[in-house]
Amino acid sequence: MNTVNGQGEMMNVAGKKNIVVGTAYFVLTLGLGMFLMKMLQGQDPLWMDSPVRKMLAGAHLHGSLEALINILFGYLIYRFGARMPLVSNIASWLLIGGLLHSGSAYLAGIGMTAVKTVAPFGAVSLIAGIVLMLPVLVKGVDSEYSDSA
Numbered sequence: 001m002n003t004v005n006g007q008g009e010m011m012n013v014a015g016k017k018n019i020v021v022g023t024a025y026f027v028l029t030l031g032l033g034m035f036l037m038k039m040l041q042g043q044d045p046l047w048m049d050s051p052v053r054k055m056l057a058g059a060h061l062h063g064s065l066e067a068l069i070n071i072l073f074g075y076l077i078y079r080f081g082a083r084m085p086l087v088s089n090i091a092s093w094l095l096i097g098g099l100l101h102s103g104s105a106y107l108a109g110i111g112m113t114a115v116k117t118v119a120p121f122g123a124v125s126l127i128a129g130i131v132l133m134l135p136v137l138v139k140g141v142d143s144e145y146s147d148s149a
Contacts, residue, residue, distance in 0.1 A: 014092040015081060018074025021096055026067035032060045032106065056109035063102035066126060070095050073133055080140025091132035098126025 036057060039047055047053055073095050081088030100122025107115040 012078055014089050015074045015076070015078025018070045018077060018092050018095055020074075021099070022067045022070030022074055025070070025099055026064060028106075029060050029063035029067060029102070032056060032063070036060060052109050055105050059102045059105035059109055063099070063106065066098050066102050069098070069126070069130070073129070076133065076137060076140075081136055083139045084136045087132055088136050091129045091136060094125045094129030094132060098122050098129055101126060 036053070039053070073091070077088050077092055081092075100118050101120075102122070104115045104117075104119040104122060
């Protein structure tokens, strides 16, 4: 376990949270992808040109990427986040908040169109979480390198 000033367990929880949420969301987007493929096999011209199909396809694409980002950065928080626990925890929550970006497209595609207004908050949250990971990674990798030297 990463333990620095007793904060290692908190980082494990924060990183694990992103890994679990990211994996669950990835499974959800895979299910959406299977639904989209089934619908495309019918080749209904109304479906092919439907804004709903386009919205759900965007949710599938962005959701898969956002889920993988959560899994990757969750592991990095788990591995290197103990050196900057507060920043790592904030980054963890911002990365999860990033799922609002594709999640709002997913919900808009199934008829909850008012939710589209939340998408920009999800995008900003995701970008902020990634930016916050930069100092976490620099400090964590640098500390690990100096510890092993």
